[in-house]
Amino acid sequence: MLWRIITYILHLFNRRHRKGHGIHSPYLFKFVNGVVFNQLRLTAPGRILRQHRELKRDSSMIPVGKLGATSNVDASQERSVGSFVRRSSVSEKCGALLYRIVKWFEPEMIIELGSGLGISTLYLASGSPETPLHSIEGNTDRASFAAQLICKCDLGPVSVHWGEMDEKLDELLPVIKGRFVAFVDGNHEHEPTLQYVKALVDCAGDEALIIVDDIYWSKGMYNAWKEIIEWPEVRVNIDLFQMGILLLRKDLHKARLIIKF
Numbered sequence: 001m002l003w004r005i006i007t008y009i010l011h012l013f014n015r016r017h018r019k020g021h022g023i024h025s026p027y028l029f030k031f032v033n034g035v036v037f038n039q040l041r042l043t044a045p046g047r048i049l050r051q052h053r054e055l056k057r058d059s060s061m062i063p064v065g066k067l068g069a070t071s072n073v074d075a076s077q078e079r080s081v082g083s084f085v086r087r088s089s090v091s092e093k094c095g096a097l098l099y100r101i102v103k104w105f106e107p108e109m110i111i112e113l114g115s116g117l118g119i120s121t122l123y124l125a126s127g128s129p130e131t132p133l134h135s136i137e138g139n140t141d142r143a144s145f146a147a148q149l150i151c152k153c154d155l156g157p158v159s160v161h162w163g164e165m166d167e168k169l170d171e172l173l174p175v176i177k178g179r180f181v182a183f184v185d186g187n188h189e190h191e192p193t194l195q196y197v198k199a200l201v202d203c204a205g206d207e208a209l210i211i212v213d214d215i216y217w218s219k220g221m222y223n224a225w226k227e228i229i230e231w232p233e234v235r236v237n238i239d240l241f242q243m244g245i246l247l248l249r250k251d252l253h254k255a256r257l258i259i260k261f
Contacts, residue, residue, distance in 0.1 A: 007216050025252060028236060035104045036097065036238070036261065044099040048122045051153060052092060055085045055119065062117075063141050081117065081145070089116050090185075090213070094242055095123035097261075098211070101181060101245075102127025105209055108177035112136065113169065113196055114186035114213075115160055118146030124183060125155040133158045136168045136186070165192070169199060178205020185213035190220035194227060201233045201248065210246040215239070229256060 023029045034040040058081035090098065102110060102124055108131065110124050115137035125133050135158065137143035143162035150158050161168045165186050182200050187193065193212070200210055215225040225244055229237040235252035238245040240261040 007222070023257070025255075027249070028247075028252065028255070028257075031104070031247075032238070032257065032259070035100050036240070036259065038096075038100060040100070040104070042100045042103050044096045044123060045126050047153070048095075048099075048126050049092065051122065051149075052085070052095065052119055055117070055149075056082050058082045058085070062145060084117055085119060089119040090123065091242075093261075094213075095120060098123040098183060099127040101209065101211065102131075105181055107131055107179055107181040107209070109134070109180045111172065111176060111180055111182040111200065113165060113182070113184045114138075115143060115146040116185070117142055118149040118160075120183060120185060121146060121150060121158065121160075122153060122155065124181070125150070125158050129156040131156070134161060134172055135159070136161045136163070136165055136172070138163065138165050138186070165196070169196060173199060173203055176200075176203050178203070178208065180204070180208050182208070182210045183213065184210065188214055188217050188221055190224045193221060193224040197224075197228050197246075198231075201231065201246075204233070204248050206250050208248045210248070212244045212246065214242070215244040216241060 023032060060081050061078050062081055062084060063078050098120060106128060110128065110131055110133040112121055112124060112133065112135035115121055115135040121133065121135050133156070135146065137146060137160060140162060143160050147160040150160065184193065184196055186196060197210060197212065212225060212228070214221060216222055228234060228246065233248055234246050235249055236247040236255045236257065239256070239258045242261060
C-alpha cells in the first residue's frame with residue numbers, strides 16, 4: 001500500500017499533456033483530448049450505468065476462488081457481489097473510458113482477459129454492440145455470473161470463455177482480427193502479464209489498441225508495464241495510473257504520455 005501511495009505521488013509530479021496540451025500528432029491529440037478527457041461528449045448507456053450501480057448494492061454472496069487477482073483489501077474466501085464490484089471491478093469512471101475507447105476506435109473485435117463479474121464487459125460491449133467480444137475468465141463462479149449478466153443486458157455477440165487464461169487465449173489467437181481493442185485485467189503478475197500482452201501484440205495488424213488495467217497494482221505489474229512500453233511495436237503508451245493504454249498504430253512516433261485522469 002505504501003509503495004502505491006509513493007508511486008501515485010510520483011505520478012502526479014511527472015504528469016503532463018493535460019487535455020492534449022503539447023501533443024503534436026493530430027490522431028493522438030484527438031484521442032487524448034476527445035476520448036480520454038471526453039471532449040467528444042460520449043456517454044455510456046444509462047442502462048449500463050444503472051446496472052453497475054445496482055450491483056454495487058447487491059448483498060448476495062459469491063466465492064472468491066483461487067484464479068485471477070484478488071483484492072488487496074479483502075482476503076476472505078467469500079464476498080458479496082457488491083463488495084466485489086466496488087473493490088475489484090472497474091469504477092464507473094474507468095468503465096466509461098472503456099466505452100468511449102471502443103466507441104471511437106470501432107474495432108473489428110474486442111478481447112477481454114479477465115471477465116470478473118462482467119462489469120467491464122458491459123462497458124466494452126456497449127461501445128460497439130455489433131462487434132464480436134471474447135472475454136476469458138479463470139474462475140467458474142465469476143464466469144457464470146458474467147455470462148448471466150451479459151444475457152440479462154442483451155449485449156450483442158459476446159462470448160465468455162471459462163478456463164485457464166493461457167489455454168483459452170491460445171485458442172482465440174488464430175481468430176483475432178488485426179484491428180482490435182483488448183482489455184487485459186487477468187493475472188496481475190509480472191510474467192503472465194508480459195505473456196498475454198506479447199501474444200496480443202504479435203497478432204495485431206497495422207492498428208490495434210491494448211489497455212492494461214492496474215499497472216501500479218504491484219511492483220511486478222509496474223515492472224511488466226515498464227518492459228512492455230519499450231517494445232518497438234508499442235508506438236505510444238499512455239499512463240493514467242489506474243490503467244495504461246498502448247497504441248500500436250504504425251505511423252505514430254514513439255511517445256510516452258503521463259496523464260492525471
